[in-house]
Amino acid sequence: xxxxxxxxxxxxxxxxxxxxxxxxxxxxxxxxxxxxxxxxxxxxxxxxxxxxxxxxxxxxxxxxxxxxxxxxxxxxxxxxxxxxxxxxxxxxxxxxxxxxxxxxxxx
Numbered sequence: 765x766x767x768x769x770x771x772x773x774x775x776x777x778x779x780x781x782x783x784x785x786x787x788x789x790x791x792x793x794x795x796x797x798x799x800x801x802x803x804x805x806x807x808x809x810x811x812x813x814x815x816x817x818x819x820x821x822x823x824x825x826x827x828x829x830x831x832x833x834x835x836x837x838x839x840x841x842x843x844x845x846x847x848x849x850x851x852x853x854x855x856x857x858x859x860x861x862x863x864x865x866x867x868x869x870x871x
Contacts, residue, residue: 766803766845767852771859773839773866777830778810781863788862800845801855807840839866 781789796802808814811829818825831837842859846852849870856868 765848765852766843767849768871769842769844769852769856769859770838770869770871771840771842771863771866772837772868773863775839775864775866777837777839778812785862785864789859792859792862796844796855801851803843803845805840805842808838811837 793802793805811831814829816827844852844855852870856870860866860868
């Protein structure tokens, strides 16, 4: 089964990971690739460079970033190939241990 993980960090937006964090994340990414679990992963640009597009009652609305509610901002995504939701959760928990406080939504 494929699972999409949406990562929402608790860190202030625009603060890059430290070199140590990047090294640890890099090791985990390599392990996940070797295990055949990680199909794709990508970080997101800061919300200041983005826009939200909404359709309501036939009318489009566009809101340019930055966005105020940082708790709702997606910091990155990962596409996982796992045998079960439980396996996807276990890999995601390992990622969060490395990445730090935040939440990941799995679909």
